[in-house]
Amino acid sequence: MMAHFPLGEDFPGRQGRELGMDRPISRRDFFDGVAAVAACAAAGSLPRRSRRSLAGGAPAPYGGAAGRPALSQGLQGDTPDALAVAHALRDGRFWERAGTPEPTGEGYDLVVVGAGISGVTAAYTWTRRHPGSRVLILDNHDDVGGHARRNEFHPVGRDGPLVGHGGSRSLYAPSAWSPDGKDLLADLGVEPGRHADPDLYRGLGMHDAVFCDRETFGADKLVVLRPDKATAQWAEELPVAAQARKDLVMLFDDPPDWFPGLTDEDKKKRLAGLTYAEFLRDVCRVHPDAVRFCQTMPNATWAYGSDALGAIDAWATADRYTYPGFAGLKLDRKPSAYNSRRVTSRWSAEDDAEVYCFPEGNHALVRMMIGRMVPGFAGATSMDRITTTSFDYGTLDRPGNRVRLRLSSPVVLVHNDGPPDTAPTATVGYFDGHRVRTVRAGAVIMACWSTVIPHLVEELPAEQKEAMRQAVKLPLVSATAQLRDWRAFRAAGVCRVRFTGAYWVAVEPAPPVSIGSYRCPRGPGEPINVHLVHTPATPGLAPRDAAVAGRRALFGTPYGRLEYGVREQLTRLLGPWGFDPARDIEGLTINRWGHGHAPEYTRPWDAFHPDGPYPADSARRRFGRIAIAGSDSVPGADADAAVSAAYRAVRDLGDRPSAPRARPGLFRPGRWERAR
Structure with missing residues (x-):
């Protein structure tokens, strides 16, 4: 529900008004998704999803859509609506009130769980390999793209909207992408960096x-x-202790060899056992203010600070203003086996660590693929026109489409129709806001969070479930x-x-x-x-x-x-x-x-890296008619990881099974029956 946020004791009236908290811009307050579901369950019903109407209406102009998800200000992404069912499943409360699943009578060659970059890429790759296939994509969010979101504003006086990203913003080192990732970019006609x-x-x-x-x-x-400022000049401006300024100048300009007498390989092994903060504190022994100054250097890239970033990865990505202290080690400028996947990719990139291609970030890639699969969704699908074309979300789930995309439809069950080794088809159930509906599929690709999959695929081996929970x-x-x-x-x-x-x-x-x-x-x-x-x-x-x-x-x-x-x-x-x-x-x-x-395998936290075995190797194994995609199955936090995982999942499924002929009532007894 859209509302103006009321000023309360947390936001004193005068100070809040000075900051503009009473200004009439669109806002949406939200609550803890877990608490919201618990309250609904206590009241005797599952939450009825307040999803936006996406059917009917003419295409909206210039980047909008029937339904216009990109125009919704306030909270987007993992909203309570999007998470309520997943949290209820996790807490063991969903099937207490869900009732018996009802078949829709629909059958598809492929059902994809998740409409993020990986899920949409899986569907797109499948249709390229198997033209004419019937495909259904299901997602719990109210817009496509997953972590890749589009934010849109219409300021007065500007000719057209301002478009921005809401998550996945750029292509990381595209010159070093996997062959699968480069294949997708070439097929879509994306030329990284051309428009920046x-x-x-x-x-x-x-x-x-x-x-x-x-x-x-x-x-x-x-x-x-x-x-044009020397390190000593800008360091002098810092509100830190005098010794911390001296230490920072030393770290940036003239650090010593902290590990004299050790070989290049042994120095890198020492770094692999430390976080960057530990390196600064315990090896360089700099003033605590210098450590605090460096704490947030990795946050925007890694989603955590220097106290968690491995020193080996800090060394490999150091530049003029980040991660000082390594120059005196005189290490060979080549990746170490202890470096993370992302850092290793950057070493082989052609000076393109982060490339901006679209104002809306990687959401454009998702819309380009959907526009080529779903007739009428996008007015254009080229790189030059995808940002400004019109979109009609009302076309996504039309019965006549070979590829259909169903939003605000969280999946709640997936199982093989028979023993995994011989099952000809699978059944997928989703919550439509009122009840659980099931469809049959010749194959299923799980492109959602790996930690959710054990709650959806009950039959998975215990070892595979445990590996997924680590993601x-x-x-x-x-x-x-x-x-x-x-x-x-x-x-x-x-x-x-x-x-x-x-x-x-x-x-x-x-x-x-x-x-x-x-x-x-x-x-x-x-x-x-x-x-x-x-x-x-x-x-x-x-x-x-x-x-x-x-x-x-x-x-x-x-x-x-x-x-x-x-x-x-x-x-x-x-x-x-x-x-x-x-x-x-x-x-x-x-x-x-x-x-x-999706956190990558890094030192010093993952002792099995680089020799393995890796949890992801077990987590992403095909299980009967069910294959695993998603960036956390790699794992990696960039678009290339999501794309390569999708390609791998399609390959894992091999030849296309024939589209199943739906039979009403076809589902195996499971937790939803036992709970009745």
Whole structure:
């Protein structure tokens, strides 16, 4: 339900009004998804999903849609609606009230569970290999793309909308993508980086910066990292102890060989046993303020801090302003076996660690594929036109389509119709908001979170279930604020800002991408989208434990607190340069991803890396007519991981089974019957 957030004791009236909390922009408050389901269950009913109507109506112009999910401000992503059924399944409460599944009478060659990049790629790859197949894609969210979301605003005076990303924003090292990933980009006609203007902000005198916040150092101080400043110059501006300044200059400019006498291989082995924070504290023995200054360097990329990032990966990705302290080791510039998958890929990339292709990020890839599979969904599917074309969500689930996509339809059961080795088909059940409906499938690809699959596929071997439960995703929150203009950024001389310890760890204006008829804001007087990132993983814990604790805190945080934090931090950053949140923030979307990044296997946390065996090897095994995709089956947190997992799942299924002929009432006895 859309509503204005009421000011309460958490947001004192005067201070809240100064920040614009009473401004009439669209907002949506939300509650803990677990608590919401529990309340509904206690009342004697499962939640009836308040899903947006996606049927009928004419296509909306210029990037919109019948249903217009991209235009919904407030909370997007892992909303209570999207998570309610999954949480009820996890807690063992769903089948108590779900009733007996009812067959729809539908049969498909393939059913895909999950409409994120991996799931849509799996369906797209399947249809390329098997033209004429009947495919159904099911997803619990109200829009396609999973973690790849599109945020859209319509500021007054701009010709057309402002489009931004709400999660998966760029292609990571596309020149080093897998053959499968490169095949998909080539098939879609995507030319990485062709439409980006990486020099726009720097040409206006805007640079990277660090905001030393009062949460870390007791006082706020913006330090601009101008390329003409020596390390000693900008370090002198930091509100840290004098010894910490000396230590940082040493780390950046002239660190010694911390491991004299050791071979290159032995030095890398020592780094593999440390986090970056441990390296700074225990090896370099720098002042605690220097360690605190470096804590959030990895957050925006890894979704956790230096206390969890492996020193071996920090060394491999160090640049002028991040991860200092390694130069004196004089290590061979080639990847170590101890490096993570992502870092190893970057080593072989052609200087393209992060490439922006579309204003909406990787959501464009998803819409391009769906537009080619579903007639009438997209007015155009080329790279140059996908951002500005019209979309009709009412076409997604038409009975006449060979490929159908059913949103707000969380899957609740999947099983082989017979022994896994010989089952000719499988049954898939989903909750339609009122009851569980089942369809039959010649094959199933699970492209959802691996940790959910054991609750859906009861027959899985215990070893495979346990391996899947280890794929704990890291939470991430991406906020998109539409500002009236960006004069304050220009006046401050900043284009990307890292906070050392405040709630939102990174702030930056939208990547300057102009594509087709879409033009990015080029003058500071124009409206612009600004992106902020919060990484809830709790510091001081191993990544998987930190993810669980952080996700619990995130789901208990109301929308108003998140909005208040956006306004308050932007004011602290830009207020001295004329920014007024009550005047300048004209729209806000919070993209909450409780299950965001798939954590890679890294040292020092995963002792089995690099020799194996890896949990993912067991987790992604085909089980009868059921194959496993999703980025966490790789695991990897980038689009290439999602794509390559989809290709692998299609290959695992081999030849296409014939489309099953549905027989009413065909499902095997399971937990839903035993609970009656």
